[in-house]
Amino acid sequence: xxxxxxxxxxxxxxxxxxxxxxxxxxxxxxxxxxxxxxxxxxxxxxxxxxxxxxxxxxxxxxxxxxxxxxxxxxxxxxxxxxxxx
Numbered sequence: 721x722x723x724x725x726x727x728x729x730x731x732x733x734x735x736x737x738x739x740x741x742x743x744x745x746x747x748x749x750x751x752x753x754x755x756x757x758x759x760x761x762x763x764x765x766x767x768x769x770x771x772x773x774x775x776x777x778x779x780x781x782x783x784x785x786x787x788x789x790x791x792x793x794x795x796x797x798x799x800x801x802x803x804x805x
Contacts, residue, residue: 752786
């Protein structure tokens, strides 16, 4: 967690870990083809993230691997931890 200047253990011990994790989840199955530049998506943390294209980003995090099918939705791998604002 170099961008946060903390260790993985420190991240796991944070009081706001639940909110951080929920901030990474959007309800429904959203594929990369569904994204629009500038769109907002409400997360399970009840806060919005902003999507931008070329390259595909969620707030300031770049999507490095999109559209990984999972039994409960789809995963888009990003290059950093998103922090709720």
